[in-house]
Amino acid sequence: MGSNVRGVNKVEQTQIPSFFWRYTLKFGRRIKTLAMLSPALLLEVGLFFIPLLMLIIISFTEKASFFFTPVYTWINYLDIFNFYGFDFQNTLTLVSAAAFVDLIFGYPFAYVMIRKIRRFADLFRSIMLIPLFGELYIAYGLWFVFLPGGPLSFIFDFLNIPISKALYSAPSAILGLAIYTFPFVVYNVGISLQEIEPSFEEAARCLGAGPLRTFFRITLPLSFPGMLSGWLMSFGWNLGAYAIPQIMGGVVTGQRIISVKVYSTGLVTMNFGLSAALGVVLVVISMIIFYISLKVTKGVLV
Amino acid sequence: MNRKTSMLVTTSACYLYLIVCCAILLLPFMVTLVRSVSVAQPGGSVVFSLSSYNEIVGSFWPKINLSLSISLLTVAIDTSIGIPAAYALVRHDFRGKKALFSFLNGVWYVPGVCYAMALVLAYYFVYKFFLGFWGYVAAYSCGFLFLMLLTCMVAFRHFDPRYEEAARCLGAGRLRSFIRVTLPLIGPGVTAGILLTFVLSFNEFITALLLAGPTRLMTAPLRVYSDIRMYGVRETVAAEATVLQLISLIVVVLYLKFVGTRYLRGVILI
Numbered sequence: 001m002g003s004n005v006r007g008v009n010k011v012e013q014t015q016i017p018s019f020f021w022r023y024t025l026k027f028g029r030r031i032k033t034l035a036m037l038s039p040a041l042l043l044e045v046g047l048f049f050i051p052l053l054m055l056i057i058i059s060f061t062e063k064a065s066f067f068f069t070p071v072y073t074w075i076n077y078l079d080i081f082n083f084y085g086f087d088f089q090n091t092l093t094l095v096s097a098a099a100f101v102d103l104i105f106g107y108p109f110a111y112v113m114i115r116k117i118r119r120f121a122d123l124f125r126s127i128m129l130i131p132l133f134g135e136l137y138i139a140y141g142l143w144f145v146f147l148p149g150g151p152l153s154f155i156f157d158f159l160n161i162p163i164s165k166a167l168y169s170a171p172s173a174i175l176g177l178a179i180y181t182f183p184f185v186v187y188n189v190g191i192s193l194q195e196i197e198p199s200f201e202e203a204a205r206c207l208g209a210g211p212l213r214t215f216f217r218i219t220l221p222l223s224f225p226g227m228l229s230g231w232l233m234s235f236g237w238n239l240g241a242y243a244i245p246q247i248m249g250g251v252v253t254g255q256r257i258i259s260v261k262v263y264s265t266g267l268v269t270m271n272f273g274l275s276a277a278l279g280v281v282l283v284v285i286s287m288i289i290f291y292i293s294l295k296v297t298k299g300v301l302v
Numbered sequence: 303m304n305r306k307t308s309m310l311v312t313t314s315a316c317y318l319y320l321i322v323c324c325a326i327l328l329l330p331f332m333v334t335l336v337r338s339v340s341v342a343q344p345g346g347s348v349v350f351s352l353s354s355y356n357e358i359v360g361s362f363w364p365k366i367n368l369s370l371s372i373s374l375l376t377v378a379i380d381t382s383i384g385i386p387a388a389y390a391l392v393r394h395d396f397r398g399k400k401a402l403f404s405f406l407n408g409v410w411y412v413p414g415v416c417y418a419m420a421l422v423l424a425y426y427f428v429y430k431f432f433l434g435f436w437g438y439v440a441a442y443s444c445g446f447l448f449l450m451l452l453t454c455m456v457a458f459r460h461f462d463p464r465y466e467e468a469a470r471c472l473g474a475g476r477l478r479s480f481i482r483v484t485l486p487l488i489g490p491g492v493t494a495g496i497l498l499t500f501v502l503s504f505n506e507f508i509t510a511l512l513l514a515g516p517t518r519l520m521t522a523p524l525r526v527y528s529d530i531r532m533y534g535v536r537e538t539v540a541a542e543a544t545v546l547q548l549i550s551l552i553v554v555v556l557y558l559k560f561v562g563t564r565y566l567r568g569v570i571l572i
Contacts, residue, residue: 029394030396032390032394033390033394033396036386036387036389036390036394037386037387037390037391037402039382039383039386039387040383040384040386040387040406040447040451041402041406043383043440043443043444043447044405044406044408044409044444044447046429046444047421047424047440047441047444048408048409048412048417048444049405049408050424050428051417051420051421051423051424052412052420054420054423054424054427054428055416055419055420055423058423066427105323108319109319109320109323112316112319112320113320116312116313116316117313117316117317117320120317122558122562122563124320124324125563125566126554126555126558126563127324127327127328128327128570129501129554129566129570130327130328130331130551130554131327132498132501132502132570133501133505133546133547133550133551134502134505134506134507134523136505136507136523136526136527136530136543137330137331137334137505137543137546137547138330139330140330140334140526140530140539140540140543141329141330141331141332141333141334141543142329142330142333143535144330144333144334144337144535144540145329145330145333147535150333151329151333151336179326179327179330182323182327183570184570187570236411236413239413240412240413240414240415240416240508242414242415242508242511243507243508243527247530259413259414259415262415262416262419263415263419263511263512266419266422266512267422267512267515272423275419276419276420276423279415279416279419279420280416282413282415282416283412283413283416286411286412286413286416287411287412290411
């Protein structure tokens with residue numbers, strides 16, 4: 001430790017790097033970086049990259065032929081195009097409806113939580129962790145709710161709807177999916193609301209706009225990226241949901257879902273090629289969705 | 303006075319809205335809880351009793367034990383892998399950092415069913431030795447690495463490197479300065495990742511459903527799922543689901559009591 005004066009240190013530092021030393025130091029640092037990152041990289045390559053590659057390769061083989069002598073064809077993708085259109089339509093309808101429900105109820109939730117209240121905010125925040133426990137419990141609990149004689153049956157009696165119609169139907173599945181991804185929408189909208197400078201709204205109010213006009217002309221357009229990324233995130237998460245449509249959705253809505261089809265064609269009827277192809281299509285849709293969502297939020301980290 | 307009244311009305315309307323939304327979020331859990339403690343008597347009346355919990359103790363406890371050990375091992379592996387990786391990603395500059403980060407997070411953006419199907423194919427063909435207990439651990443620690451990485455990176459962002467440099471200048475070695483200075487300062491941030499990884503891997507069921515095929519090694523949530531398909535509304539199944547949710551809830555409540563919500567801000571909460 002020579003001197004503590006800043007300038008002197010700087011001079012010493014600038015004198016060190018001859019070419020040899022500079023590259024040696026840089027190389028040592030690279031090695032260190034690599035050593036720190038290598039366990040994570042090894043894990044991801046071994047258990048994510050290779051399985052995904054196998055999924056893609058197997059999606060081009062016929063039925064279970066990859067186990068014995070692989071026969072490479074396009075037939076799985078043709079089958080998907082010809083016979084699975086309804087399933088894709090069904091899945092995307094359910095999922096996007098759930099995302100819209102999330103947005104309609106989640107936007108006011110985030111707005112109120114950030115702008116209007118001070119007390120008990122932490123309590124409401126911690127309740128947002130509960131849907132994260134898993135879709136299985138949400139599906140099971142909602143199933144009880146919609147069974148005849150459940151806790152909400154008086155509402156159905158009041159509206160004169162037979163509760164048996166509500167049980168295995170698209171709306172109940174949409175409600176379950178909406179509960180499952182509610183926290184993500186609130187989180188995304190809340191972040192974009194927090195980033196709006198309060199002075200913009202104050203300026204609008206000073207210039208004579210009423211509260212409603214301020215909200216629709218200033219706050220809503222400025223929080224649009226958060227809404228879009230929340231919608232996309234909810235959409236992408238629900239694409240892989242399995243238990244909620246399966247348990248809540250009944251015969252048509254519940255069984256003709258891509259995630260259920262991936263399981264049933266793969267492990268029930270042993271048509272691994274078709275199952276892998278369905279999986280690949282789902283992965284591609286999900287990747288596109290999340291790519292747009294990350295572009296909208298401009299990649300907060302790194 | 304009038305203005306004050308309108309303020310009061312607005313605030314109470316806001317609270318009412320929040321409470322209604324939270325009630326809907328809590329509804330599935332509450333209904334399951336109520337179902338598990340209400341047992342129908344032969345006379346047709348429903349009484350409060352804990353007999354369903356008594357019934358499941360023998361058969362369900364080993365599954366919980368298995369699930370707990372899987373998720374704790376997952377947390378241990380993820381912590382030991384995630385902290386150095388996050389350090390390198392935050393502190394070091396190198397080419398292709400962004401691409402590497404997106405690659406490390408790739409699993410998070412793949413739907414659960416597709417990832418599980420890919421893992422099933424890989425386990426059947428390449429990693430045959432993995433089928434079973436360690437297969438679950440490997441799958442979960444790869445799938446939830448993202449959460450640990452994200453929380454660790456947020457923690458390192460908020461941690462001033464000058465403290466570590468000061469410790470090094472004052473004569474502490476690399477290891478010592480890491481254990482005595484860096485770890486206590488980033489520790490609370492890392493706990494958020496530990497909490498999320500534990501809760502999500504403890505309750506994960508779709509990967510387990512696809513992987514459990516030949517080995518028949520059932521984790522607790524998978525057992526709940528198969529019981530739902532077999533017995534449906536029986537109160538013992540509700541008790542199983544409630545027990546799992548209560549374990550997660552207790553972990554979350556303990557965390558919130560001792561650490562608070564502030565380290566979860568960058569990850570999931572506002």
